[in-house]
Amino acid sequence: MRIDILSAVPKLLEGPFSHSILKRAIENGVAEVVIHNLRDYAYDKHKKLDDYAFGGGAGMVMLIEPIERCIDKLKAEREYDEVIYMTPDGELFNQKMANQMSVNYKNIIILCGHYKGIDERIREHIVTREISVGDYVLTGGELAAAIVADALIRLIPSVLNDETSALTDSFQDDLLAPPVYTRPADYKGWKVPEILLSGNQKKIDEWREEQAIKRTKERRPDLLD
Numbered sequence: 001m002r003i004d005i006l007s008a009v010p011k012l013l014e015g016p017f018s019h020s021i022l023k024r025a026i027e028n029g030v031a032e033v034v035i036h037n038l039r040d041y042a043y044d045k046h047k048k049l050d051d052y053a054f055g056g057g058a059g060m061v062m063l064i065e066p067i068e069r070c071i072d073k074l075k076a077e078r079e080y081d082e083v084i085y086m087t088p089d090g091e092l093f094n095q096k097m098a099n100q101m102s103v104n105y106k107n108i109i110i111l112c113g114h115y116k117g118i119d120e121r122i123r124e125h126i127v128t129r130e131i132s133v134g135d136y137v138l139t140g141g142e143l144a145a146a147i148v149a150d151a152l153i154r155l156i157p158s159v160l161n162d163e164t165s166a167l168t169d170s171f172q173d174d175l176l177a178p179p180v181y182t183r184p185a186d187y188k189g190w191k192v193p194e195i196l197l198s199g200n201q202k203k204i205d206e207w208r209e210e211q212a213i214k215r216t217k218e219r220r221p222d223l224l225d
């Protein structure tokens, strides 16, 4: 999977892909993340990316041209399955979407908004999908884009090993994950559930299933509907 991320503040995206599992996935060539600085596609000598909103009001609006120029260049190089715009009024991102996108998409563009947003005509004519990571407003789409890219990349076969397997994730069967424990079995009297030390794998699996259902009922009953 190749993910091209378009940003006015590309420095915000330097961290997430330079460490740990995502870094390894990129180094191994199973995922490619290319970050583009929209300023490189600005027309004027001031590298302007935004302008005042028609009709007045607070906040600047991102210009059409730099975004279109960058996307046109990318589309001339390869086919894209989707041009995704990160926005709080988009479709709410969840694990089901991550699973589907990770399986079905080969190349995607993720556009990060800033200021008051992007000119609506980009959304009408260029963007093909709009995604929100939650009902709150971030200063820009970069952190949201990193969340989506992370969730997609970790689902690519071979990115996770047995210990980090996606099969036991929360949400994977519409259930939250059960609690986990490691050594010591007794820390200042805080004991690990006896069953996990029993060596009886069938009983352990049953216990984990029960705990997953209990936790989901308590914390996210909406998932069981």
Ligand code: ADE
Pocket: 086, 087, 088, 113, 131, 132, 133, 134, 135, 136, 137, 138, 139, 140, 141, 144
């Ligand atoms: N940009 C700003 N807030 C956002 C959110 N909640 N989801 C996606 N993109 C955003």
